[in-house]
Amino acid sequence: MIKLFVGLGNPGTEYEATRHNVGFWWVDALARDLKVNLVSDRGYHGLVARAALHGQTVWLLEPQTFMNLSGKSVAALARFYKIAPEEILVIHDELDVVPGQAKLKFGGSHAGHNGLRDIHAQLGTGDYWRLRLGIGHPGVKAEVVNWVLKKPAPEQRAAIEECMDRTLKAVPAMLAGEMEKATLLVHTSKPPRPKPPRPEGV
Numbered sequence: 001m002i003k004l005f006v007g008l009g010n011p012g013t014e015y016e017a018t019r020h021n022v023g024f025w026w027v028d029a030l031a032r033d034l035k036v037n038l039v040s041d042r043g044y045h046g047l048v049a050r051a052a053l054h055g056q057t058v059w060l061l062e063p064q065t066f067m068n069l070s071g072k073s074v075a076a077l078a079r080f081y082k083i084a085p086e087e088i089l090v091i092h093d094e095l096d097v098v099p100g101q102a103k104l105k106f107g108g109s110h111a112g113h114n115g116l117r118d119i120h121a122q123l124g125t126g127d128y129w130r131l132r133l134g135i136g137h138p139g140v141k142a143e144v145v146n147w148v149l150k151k152p153a154p155e156q157r158a159a160i161e162e163c164m165d166r167t168l169k170a171v172p173a174m175l176a177g178e179m180e181k182a183t184l185l186v187h188t189s190k191p192p193r194p195k196p197p198r199p200e201g202v
Helices: 019-034 067-080 114-123 141-148 154-168 171-175 179-188
Strands: 004-007 039-041 046-053 056-063 088-094 102-106 129-134
Touching: 004 019, 004 067, 019 046, 019 056, 019 088, 019 129, 019 141, 019 154, 046 067, 056 067, 067 088, 067 114, 088 114, 102 154, 102 179, 129 154, 154 179, 171 179
Parallel strands: 004 056, 004 088, 088 129
Antiparallel strands: 039 046, 046 056, 102 129
16 A cells, blocks of 8 residues: 655745646645645655544655655655555656656656656665656757746646546555556546537537
């Protein structure tokens, strides 16, 4: 089961609405659903919330170390509470997935994502769960840094928020350790395709 939900992003109001912070947006939404408040905890270098669900303790974490040092925060909390890597879900932005879609996967490389790169290094393994929220790709590699640190267009923001609402419905399965079911829920909950316009006179 997932015991620690980690949203990745950068602290500070100037980054709040940027694409790189979708992990924070998702954990904020989960905190609202669970009716808990994230509070600053220097010991874990982040904003932390604790919830009790079905007799189990669940942690929510938003590292405040800036993206490139996210692992410092994740490792500090996980080690203190003896949370194994496979019980951690990291929610982050994903360039190779379009806005409105998400992918749930276990393990694998960090694929150049600096937040994941540091988590890999600090945990000493890549064997943790990731929820990859699509932000799309600017189309040119040189534009990636500017792209992730800018706000998404309104229609992209709306698609991302709809995707968050849908993927949050997989949380009960994650808490129950039913990761196959959670994966199915995430991957099949794609937005409905718009209906084609009706021909005139019909």
